Amino acid sequence: MGAAVEVRGARKRFGLVQALDGVDLRIDEGEFFALLGPNGAGKTTLISALGGLVRADAGELRIMGHDVVADPLQARRSVGIVPQEIVFDPFFTVRETLELQSGYFGLRRNGAWIDELLARLDLAGKARANMRSLSGGMKRRVMVAQALVHRPPVIVLDEPTAGVDVELRQALWEFVRELNAAGHTIVLTTHYLEEAQNLCSRIAMMKGGRVVALDTTRRLLDSFSERLLRVKLARGEVPAGLLPGNGPDTAGWHRIPVQNAAHVEEALGALRAAGLTVTHVEVAEPELEEVFVKIMAREPRAGAAP
Amino acid sequence: MSPGFRTLLFKEVLRFWKVAFQTIAAPVLTTVLYLVVFSHALAGRVEAYPGVSYVQFLLVGLVMMAMLQNAFANSSSSIIQSKVTGNIVFILLAPMTHRDLFAAYLLASVVRAVAVGAGVLACVALFIPLPLPHPGWLLAFTAVGAGLLGVMGILAGIGSDKFDQLAAFQNFTVTPLTFLAGVFYSVATLPPAWQVFSYLNPFFYAVDGFRFAFFGQSDVSPWRSLAIATAALGALSFTALRLLARGTKLRH
Ligand SMILES: Nc1ncnc2c1ncn2[C@@H]1O[C@H](COP(=O)(O)OP(=O)(O)OP(=O)(O)O)[C@@H](O)[C@H]1O
Ligand SMILES: [Mg+2]
Secondary structure, eight states, X not given: OOEEEEEEEEEEEETTEEEEXXXXXXEETTOEEEEEOSTTXXXXXXXXXXXXSSOOSEEEEEETTEETTTSHHHHHHTEEEEOSSOOOOTTSBHHHHHHHHHHHTTOSOOHHHHHHHHHHTTOGGGTTSBGGGSOHHHHHHHHHHHHHTTOOSEEEEESTTTTOOHHHHHHHHHHHHHHHHTTOEEEEEOSOHHHHHHXXXXXXXEETTEEEEEXXXXXXXXXXXXXXXXXXXXXXXXXXXXSOSSSOOTTSOEEEEESSHHHHHHHHHHHHHTXXXXXXXXXXXXXXXXXXXXXXXXXXXXXXXX | OOTHHHHXXXXXXXXXXXXXXXXXXXXXXXXXXXXXXXXXXXXXXXXXXXXXXXXXXXXXXXXXXXXXXXXXXXXXXXXXXXXXXXXXXXXXTSSOOHHHHHHHHHHHHHHHHHXXXXXXXXXXXXXXXXXXXXXXXXXXXXXXXXXXXXXXXXXXXXXXXXXXXXXHHIIIIIHHHHHTSSSSSOGGGSOHHHHHHHHTXXXXXXXXXXXXXXXXXXXXXXXXXXXXXXXXXXXXXXXXXXXXXHTXXXXX
């Protein structure tokens, strides 16, 4: 399968800030990919460089094989980007906005697809409303629709769910999942890590303009996070060596790493055998948040001026 | 031209048309007021050219002045607004070339200028008859004059990051150059030093050539005016196209 996005040695400096410090990345066609990282990691800069909004100082960026510098028109036709910042043209209505955006891509009879986008993003009732009169979340949905007017093979969403209510967030992800199932490559950034964990099959984590982790979601979870059995005990001292770690947390939970159900049985059996009464039991699945925190902690404070 | 050009041009025209009260009616009214006030105050002036009353002379100059100012206003305000609000990204993300952007902003400026100029003439045509012996020159100087200011507006819009920078550019270049372009007087009546100053002002040639179209008389030969104004237009267009191609101050 071909590469939907290919980035080699991308560098970009803004004054003193090295926003991209040699990024290498390959995203295959059909992937559902997350680009994660703390504020200022360089995610938006990388996305902007892919869309031609930012000119990289060095390196090569391709979308569906089209170099964004040498062949910008084909590259731009191949990608739909939802910018992070909410922006809109106050002169136009929602429908006009989408018709104009279609026209910029040379699509003159795009009404049926625009109707579908409006319906799927729950904007049909607002089609004739002026952009100015929409709430923040609605404006963001219009931006999603704008990025999709030309049915781009690669769809890049830069924090599309910031400020979008729960119901619509779910509707949006369902729509994006369908687009992915239909063959579109999806790249998203988000600070809601559980979204990335549930949706994306592969994840890149950035910090200080560099990719500091790149793997499948599964492998990242397996290697950096563990399934935890969490228990609360009624009373009594816990014999030394029975439970790992340094005692209960502030809420009184003890945490025992477990791999599978047999381990859970075993641990609970040991507690019972020691005469302890277990009042609460929980099994916590591995969480991307933990992976993220660990990876960021092991990285030196990159991004600061050298 | 990429297919997107047509839509961008349409959008740029729609943008001012939706607020035509401010973008067309207001400048038409201002220009008519100038005409009423100045022609009254300066009614005693001698004919600028034989057989051409001062009011006729002034009217044609004011029409060109309004066209120049509105051509500049259109492209500069559209670009600065979309930069400041950020919605220029939707244009930059679309598959359009720098030539598409240039042509669309430029032509929309010319359309707005023509709408304002025609508006002024329509308001006063009944009261102030104008001969028009050379309609071809009318088209030529409308295109070159409005085009010149449309391109200046593109340059000013690209160069400015804030509205007040754009306003400064307008107040210190466009406004003085339009006022000193021989709208209110024939430069032949000026002292020689001031004449030289006028001959260095490209806007003067747009105004002077435009008058030739209406009266068959002007301070400078229309061919010469056309050549100079076109050269200025060409030089500024070349600069604007280069900036757009590089993405200067647009693609960071
Ligand atoms: N146009 C610009 N001018 C100057 N500095 C910039 C510009 N754009 C980005 N930067 C800087 O580059 C760095 C990376 O910013 P970027 O927006 O790519 O981060 P991000 O990963 O998207 O962060 P966030 O999660 O907050 O959106 C930051 O230090 C930022 O201040
Ligand atoms: Mg960002």
